[in-house]
Amino acid sequence: MINILLLEDDKKLLNHYKDVVENTFDDCQVFLATTGKKAITIAKSQKIDLMLLDMELDEEKKVLGLDYANMISIIQQDIDFMIISGFSEYLRDAGDVEPYYYFMKPVNDAFLSRKLQEWEILKSKNVKQTQKNIRLQTESGMAIVPLNRISYIEKMERKIKIKTFNKEYVCKDSLRNMMTKLDDRFFHAHQSFIVNMLHIESIEAQEDRTWKIEFKGIEDEALLSRYKAKAFFNVFEGVSYESIS
Structure with missing residues (x-):
């Protein structure tokens, strides 16, 4: 089973991404978080394979999903990330967690699903190899x-x-x-x-x-x-x- 964590402060978008993920994978469990603190709580109690996160979590742009991704990457060192943002200015900073992909809003559902499938294939290959x-x-x-x-x-x-x-x-x-x-x-x-x-x-x-x-x-x-x-x-x-x- 694949465990996916979604971090998005817009509940409508959060549930939409959940639908895309569940329609993409045959066997997955999706955890939802509208705040970074909730995401950290989940990461401390569940083994997460992939995290999809919004970059901006408040209107003032003071709280970035990337800040929490950095913390979660310490808690779970094998986790992968996909970042979703309406702004390309964060791309360089996103490199701190080396995301598998950086999506620009609005995200095309078919493209998101394709990247999820691609990630799953590469993940299965990497699992077969001893981490070095x-x-x-x-x-x-x-x-x-x-x-x-x-x-x-x-x-x-x-x-x-x-x-x-x-x-x-x-x-x-x-x-x-x-x-x-x-x-x-x-x-x-x-x-x-x-x-x-x-x-x-x-x-x-x-x-x-x-x-x-x-x-x-x-x-x-x-x-x-x-x-x-x-x-x-x-x-x-x-x-x-x-x-x-």
Whole structure:
């Protein structure tokens, strides 16, 4: 069973989101909260898999759902978030909890349902993999980064950049050595890039026979070498390279 927590101060919207969630999942339990305090109380007593939350919880915009999401992420470290807001200005701050998706109001029901289904599929894949962290000696000090937060790793001369939804870590290392620390969700797609297969949003062929990779939740792009394409597509979502080349 999937446990979903909804935080929305508008009761009409709250019940509407509840209907969408219940119509999307065959087996789920939905918990409702109109205040951040209520959401925290629920999170302390129930195991929550996914939380959908409104960003603004009062007319004065003094109380943000993100403030409570940060607190709940400490209580339940495996929880995922989807954020709903009428304003894009909060997108950068939302990176603190690295949400799976950031919806702009008004939310299309079919699109919301599709993203919920997508999350469920990726969640089931992640559950099968043991949660791992990678320890990095970065330019600003030691950092411990969960593998499931990493979108891609890029070679930059004698350094590498590790990119998550909202942060970048730079350290002295090589892509070859990094591959020994990663698991099978990562693919060495190009001489300059390692990519997390589960974070890929789209792949687009380029005129030089390379491929441009775009990721969920970030504007950055990576490259897939034409020499790596066949192996890549044979493992990426079960797509056959021959069927698209």
